[in-house]
Amino acid sequence: MGWPSEEHFSDTTKNSVLLRHLRCKLSFSMQQAVAQSSLLADFTTAAIQAVATVQVVDRSPTALRDAILQAVGDASRILYAPPHELPASLFSDFATDPRVVANATPDEMVNTAAGVTEAFAAVASTGSVCIDVSYECTGIVSLMAPLQVAVVAAECIVPQPRDLFRADVLDGRGLERDFVFVTGPSATADMGPLVRGVHGPHKLHIIVLR
Amino acid sequence: MATLVNPADINPRQVANKSDKKALLDAIRMTLAVQSPAVRRNTQTFNRNRYAATALLPDYNELKDRARQIKESAIANLPELLRQLEASVRANGGHFYLATTAADANQYICDVLLRHEAKLVVKGKSITSEETKLNHALEAAGITVAETDLAEFILQVADEQPSHIIAPALHYSRERITALFKRNFTTDLPLDTGEELTKFAREKLREQFIAADAGISGANLIAADSGSLMLVESEGNIRMTTTLPPLHIAIAGIEKVVPSRTDFGTFIELLPRSGTGQPLTSYVSILHPPLKAPSFAAPGKTAKPREFHMVLIDNGRGRMREDPVLHEALYCIRCSACLNSCANFETVGGHAFGGETYSGGIGGSWEAGTGKLLNARFSELCTGCSRCVPQCPVRIDIPWLNENLRQRMNLEQPASAAKSAFGAMTGSAPEDRVAPLQKQFFANYHVLAKAATRFSPLANAATRLPFARSLMENVVGLDRRRKLPPFPRKTWQQLHRDQQHGDRARMAKSGLPEVLMLADVFTNYGSPERGMAAMRVLREVGLKVELSPSLPDGRAALSQGMIATARQQAHALADMLLPYLQKGAIMCVLEPSVLAMFRSDYEHLLDDPATAERFAHGEFLDPLQVVWSIRKELADGQRSDLAQVFPASRSPHGTRVFYHSHCQQRTCNAAWQTIEILRFCGFDVVTSSVECCGMAGSFGYKREYYELSMAVGEDLFAQVRAAEQEGGPRTLVASGTSCHEQLWAGMGREVLHPVELLVSTLG
Numbered sequence: 001m002g003w004p005s006e007e008h009f010s011d012t013t014k015n016s017v018l019l020r021h022l023r024c025k026l027s028f029s030m031q032q033a034v035a036q037s038s039l040l041a042d043f044t045t046a047a048i049q050a051v052a053t054v055q056v057v058d059r060s061p062t063a064l065r066d067a068i069l070q071a072v073g074d075a076s077r078i079l080y081a082p083p084h085e086l087p088a089s090l091f092s093d094f095a096t097d098p099r100v101v102a103n104a105t106p107d108e109m110v111n112t113a114a115g116v117t118e119a120f121a122a123v124a125s126t127g128s129v130c131i132d133v134s135y136e137c138t139g140i141v142s143l144m145a146p147l148q149v150a151v152v153a154a155e156c157i158v159p160q161p162r163d164l165f166r167a168d169v170l171d172g173r174g175l176e177r178d179f180v181f182v183t184g185p186s187a188t189a190d191m192g193p194l195v196r197g198v199h200g201p202h203k204l205h206i207i208v209l210r
Numbered sequence: 211m212a213t214l215v216n217p218a219d220i221n222p223r224q225v226a227n228k229s230d231k232k233a234l235l236d237a238i239r240m241t242l243a244v245q246s247p248a249v250r251r252n253t254q255t256f257n258r259n260r261y262a263a264t265a266l267l268p269d270y271n272e273l274k275d276r277a278r279q280i281k282e283s284a285i286a287n288l289p290e291l292l293r294q295l296e297a298s299v300r301a302n303g304g305h306f307y308l309a310t311t312a313a314d315a316n317q318y319i320c321d322v323l324l325r326h327e328a329k330l331v332v333k334g335k336s337i338t339s340e341e342t343k344l345n346h347a348l349e350a351a352g353i354t355v356a357e358t359d360l361a362e363f364i365l366q367v368a369d370e371q372p373s374h375i376i377a378p379a380l381h382y383s384r385e386r387i388t389a390l391f392k393r394n395f396t397t398d399l400p401l402d403t404g405e406e407l408t409k410f411a412r413e414k415l416r417e418q419f420i421a422a423d424a425g426i427s428g429a430n431l432i433a434a435d436s437g438s439l440m441l442v443e444s445e446g447n448i449r450m451t452t453t454l455p456p457l458h459i460a461i462a463g464i465e466k467v468v469p470s471r472t473d474f475g476t477f478i479e480l481l482p483r484s485g486t487g488q489p490l491t492s493y494v495s496i497l498h499p500p501l502k503a504p505s506f507a508a509p510g511k512t513a514k515p516r517e518f519h520m521v522l523i524d525n526g527r528g529r530m531r532e533d534p535v536l537h538e539a540l541y542c543i544r545c546s547a548c549l550n551s552c553a554n555f556e557t558v559g560g561h562a563f564g565g566e567t568y569s570g571g572i573g574g575s576w577e578a579g580t581g582k583l584l585n586a587r588f589s590e591l592c593t594g595c596s597r598c599v600p601q602c603p604v605r606i607d608i609p610w611l612n613e614n615l616r617q618r619m620n621l622e623q624p625a626s627a628a629k630s631a632f633g634a635m636t637g638s639a640p641e642d643r644v645a646p647l648q649k650q651f652f653a654n655y656h657v658l659a660k661a662a663t664r665f666s667p668l669a670n671a672a673t674r675l676p677f678a679r680s681l682m683e684n685v686v687g688l689d690r691r692r693k694l695p696p697f698p699r700k701t702w703q704q705l706h707r708d709q710q711h712g713d714r715a716r717m718a719k720s721g722l723p724e725v726l727m728l729a730d731v732f733t734n735y736g737s738p739e740r741g742m743a744a745m746r747v748l749r750e751v752g753l754k755v756e757l758s759p760s761l762p763d764g765r766a767a768l769s770q771g772m773i774a775t776a777r778q779q780a781h782a783l784a785d786m787l788l789p790y791l792q793k794g795a796i797m798c799v800l801e802p803s804v805l806a807m808f809r810s811d812y813e814h815l816l817d818d819p820a821t822a823e824r825f826a827h828g829e830f831l832d833p834l835q836v837v838w839s840i841r842k843e844l845a846d847g848q849r850s851d852l853a854q855v856f857p858a859s860r861s862p863h864g865t866r867v868f869y870h871s872h873c874q875q876r877t878c879n880a881a882w883q884t885i886e887i888l889r890f891c892g893f894d895v896v897t898s899s900v901e902c903c904g905m906a907g908s909f910g911y912k913r914e915y916y917e918l919s920m921a922v923g924e925d926l927f928a929q930v931r932a933a934e935q936e937g938g939p940r941t942l943v944a945s946g947t948s949c950h951e952q953l954w955a956g957m958g959r960e961v962l963h964p965v966e967l968l969v970s971t972l973g
Contacts, residue, residue, distance in 0.1 A: 046489065107509040110420060126489040133495075134502040139453045143446060161490060165475030175471060178501055181478075181494040186446040189252070190360035190377065191411070192384025193404040198360065199412060199419070200446020200493065 039124045039157045040208065047127030050184035051196060052204040054127075056154070059209045064151065065093035068116055071149050071205040075113035079104050081141040083118040084132070086153060086209070104137070115145035115201075119152040120179070121170055122206070125160045128183040129206055130174065142182070148201035150182065153209045217243035222370045226566040229584035231914075234562070237588075238918050241558040245381035246921065249373070249559035252380040256550040257901070259487020260601065266489070267479060276476045278605045281541035284468045285531060291434040291467050292522070298437035302498050304518035308464070312342035312580075315523045319344065319426070319459055320351045322519055326457055328353060328423035332415075334441070334448035335359035336428030337375055337544065338463050341567045341580055342523060344426070356418040358447035360411055367394050373560035375569060376485050376546045381559045415447070420508050425451035429462040430481060430543070433471040437498045437520070440474050442481060444492040452497060456505035456514035461521045464528075465540040471496075477543060480603040484545035530579040535614045539575035541604040548572050548598035548608050553873075553902035554591045557922045563591045571598045571608040574615050583622065586615045591918075593906030594769050595873035596806060610814055616771025620645040639774035642767070649770035651686040652908035656762050659697065659735035666697040689916035693955050695736065702729050702738035706745070706757045725753045725836060726795040728787070729760035730804045732947045737963075744800045744833045744965040750855055750972065751837055751844055753796075761786055764815060765807045769907050773815075780807075780815040788821065796839075797830045800965075802946050803907065805830055806874030832875065832945070833965055838883035856971040858892030863941040863962065863970055868933050870898040870926060870953065872946030873906075884945060884964045891968070896933040896940065900926045903944075905952035920956070927956040943967055 119129035133139030164174030186200030220240035228234040299306040309315035357366040361379035372378030431440040499518035507513040549570030560569025568576035574589025592612035633643030636654035662669035679690040764776035799805040812825040858865040871881035904922025
């Protein structure tokens with residue numbers, strides 16, 4: 001198993017600008033439930049500590065497309081596992097990008113720079129996203145590409161990992177599924193120093209839908 | 211004397227089984243020479259991160275209680291849970307096999323793979339498969355096995371056993387991995403950074419993942435109600451192993467089964483934090499295979515339907531479950547907190563402090579439980595310092611397990627007239643008289659110390675003779691390099707009596723209860739002035755102090771695995787102290803190892819649970835805990851506050867001190883009061899942050915362990931040197947007898963007890 005050194009905790013500072021930006025944005029949406037927004041703030045802090053990047057965007061096809069395309073940069077192909085929880089229409093703008101491949105061949109699965117999936121839940125205390133791996137290709141798309149992009153709805157952020165094992169949280173969704181808590185990119189310290197990017201993704205970008 | 215092999219040439223595999231003591235000693239030499247820097251760096255990083263990560267859990271203690279409860283009930287109901295689990299796995303569409311032995315499990319897995327004509331298997335990390343030596347069985351059947359966890363990959367290339375239960379190659383530095391890969395692979399790549407090594411291994415293994423016919427994983431936990439697995443990792447290899455190939459086999463011990471998937475909620479909070487010190491590792495998979503999603507087909511091939519086999523092994527666990535002591539080990543969730551919080555483990559790692567599969571404090575019970583008792587010989591490296599106890603997420607009393615293993619190993623020794631006579635003379639319980647002379651010597655050291663004190667000038671002269679030291683080394687294994695503190699001319703009790711005849715004690719303040727000071731044998735025969743200083747401090751704050759008779763408490767015997775002797779001594783001491791306890795006196799204990807004995811070991815040793823309860827719960831205090839507990843009364847009364855009673859500015863030792871608290875004192879939560887008081891009195895205190903000084907009672911005196919003990923001490927000595935870099939020397943202060951001896955040996959300077967430092971301010 002890979003494991004972090006104390007660097008794990010110090011990476012925070014690098015991303016503090018982004019964090020401040022987020023807090024700033026939050027102040028504009030104070031009408032929202034205070035609890036939910038504090039969960040979002042905690043989630044963002046924890047995800048950044050786990051060396052993921054986080055972006056909060058409006059819940060619209062255009063905003064989502066822009067956010068994903070910005071995250072994947074100039075990748076020549078983008079693996080895409082269509083959503084089962086979020087409405088597919090949210091991804092409609094993104095899915096029309098010519099680089100997007102929704103039914104990848106095995107060869108494409110192993111040779112693509114970015115993979116985009118939804119996450120059915122996220123965890124505030126750890127900055128994790130929860131990916132359901134029982135759907136068609138969600139597991140593989142979220143695993144094989146060096147850049148993992150996960151899209152999650154803000155109201156699906158729960159306080160702690162243990163909440164995914166409760167019947168009264170998110171309708172008990174965590175109690176039935178095959179899923180993975182993804183916290184940051186894959187990492188190891190087995191080769192001496194801490195290295196990010198091992199068998200799994202080297203980077204994790206999380207898009208939270210307001 | 212036989213010529214010694216260069217420690218660097220000792221092969222870890224050859225010393226993996228330590229049923230022969232020579233293997234243990236060779237392994238210590240090898241790890242100190244080769245592996246220690248990497249092991250230290252990595253375990254100490256885990257250790258620091260765990261403290262930080264668990265401190266962030268507001269309900270850490272409640273979670274531990276719940277985890278303990280779940281495991282207790284799971285192990286109690288295991289047969290029923292296994293039946294339920296089998297039904298769940300089958301209902302999910304998987305296969306279930308309960309293997310009695312390691313060979314059964316391997317045979318079943320081979321059969322499944324051969325039936326599928328599997329040629330290449332990718333493996334996620336599974337320590338259970340190390341226990342069953344699955345790879346050998348598969349390779350013998352003509353199946354290629356690719357270990358995909360990078361640490362396991364390193365071990366497979368090096369052909370070594372794991373040195374840690376969650377980071378099995380943590381004994382390898384980056385430089386040694388580079389050298390290993392250069393020796394074993396033809397490559398032009400420089401491979402001289404962690405990134406390059408990781409990339410090299412990833413590319414090799416990516417091909418294997420794509421081509422694999424089957425994946426074998428372990429499981430961190432298994433839920434009986436749903437057949438769900440919890441798999442904790444960071445590299446992504448376990449996800450690939452369980453997701454890509456059509457055939458998935460999970461192998462685990464039967465103790466991994468918990469009643470319900472809802473129980474995962476407790477363990478998911480505790481396991482990663484207790485292990486690597488992360489809130490969560492990169493990936494925690496919760497699966498009830500076979501997965502619904504189609505398997506991955508290599509480019510050009512067609513996808514096959516999924517198939518899942520759960521293989522659970524007993525391999526001694528059923529016997530452990532019936533064992534009155536070892537059943538506790540079945541609660542272990544393999545987080546490694548007990549390894550990382552252990553000073554000896556941090557110094558040598560699991561190639562010395564470990565067997566063929568399992569390592570560290572808990573490892574002895576597992577090696578004995580799944581193999582032969584003597585395979586647990588390495589558990590001798592558990593000094594009982596107790597630092598692992600508060601770290602264990604399921605609250606296993608690991609030192610107690612190791613003391614029991616030691617007792618069982620003692621009992622397997624042949625009896626001899628010499629041992630029996632020595633035991634009778636020194637006071638070993640009859641059943642303990644088969645224990646080796648060395649163990650009986652250290653268990654009953656107070657008897658010899660008592661005699662030596664009576665004739666101290668003679669005894670001190672004698673212990674300085676090279677001949678005497680060589681005799682002691684050869685007969686009882688007391689290392690001749692270890693400096694022996696001189697025996698005092700008078701015991702604590704004699705000094706106390708002398709004082710009572712002369713200058714009368716200060717008048718006690720009315721309203722405060724009387725204090726009974728225990729004349730523990732370590733202080734009574736070893737450092738009586740320290741005992742007198744403790745009584746003086748208590749009197750200075752207005753307490754009336756009495757000194758008890760001096761009886762052994764059982765600590766020394768317990769640490770040698772002579773539990774019958776410890777039991778005898780504990781009963782005698784309890785009988786002596788009970789009348790004082792009933793009178794409501796404050797019971798004060800100067801030696802932290804004795805305080806810890808009362809707090810956490812008497813429950814195992816005393817027959818009467820009510821008495822044991824009184825010893826366990828707070829009725830015994832360290833002297834500075836006593837002072838701390840009455841500081842309010844002090845400030846309110848006529849006498850001024852502590853800082854005026856013991857002003858640091860008046861100490862001839864200066865105000866700059868370096869304080870090392872005792873390992874067991876910290877476990878008893880009885881150290882911080884000392885630091886508070888010293889600071890309050892105006893001392894500038896720098897504290898150590900090591901888990902243990904390395905002396906640990908008799909451990910550092912033993913010929914076999916002297917070097918290890920000094921290597922452990924080096925961390926403490928380095929911290930002293932670092933603290934003295936700025937502003938010059940500091941007065942060394944420590945609370946334990948052993949710590950004094952270790953600091954004295956390592957720094958070559960006088961070491962004071964906090965009470966002696968306080969007394970020095972009185973002028």
